[in-house]
Amino acid sequence: MVQVFNGQEVQRRKVEFETLKQLSCLSQYVPQPLEFGDTFMVFSYLPDKDAEEALNQLSMDVLQDHKHFTEIVPSWYPKNYTIDAIN
Secondary structure, eight states: OEEEOOGGGHHHHHHHHHHHHHHTTTOTTSOOEEEEOSSEEEEOOOOSSOHHHHHHTSOHHHHHHTTTHHHHSOTTSOGGGSHHHHO
């Protein structure tokens, strides 16, 4: 899968790419980032399910098992979405 973006978004997209790299180790529902360019990102393709749908199926137990998730969330991500706020 290729995601194309405006060249002015490079820094924000680089953070997104690096975050997804770390998150892809936690769940089979997160595509693996493969390549980052000046105006594009390439990810592995996840057949059968849309990422939003698949992520919504994760249970709170799974999220609790991965509390270190809050350590890799970028600073620009809303803080009210951390694991502690979900409890």
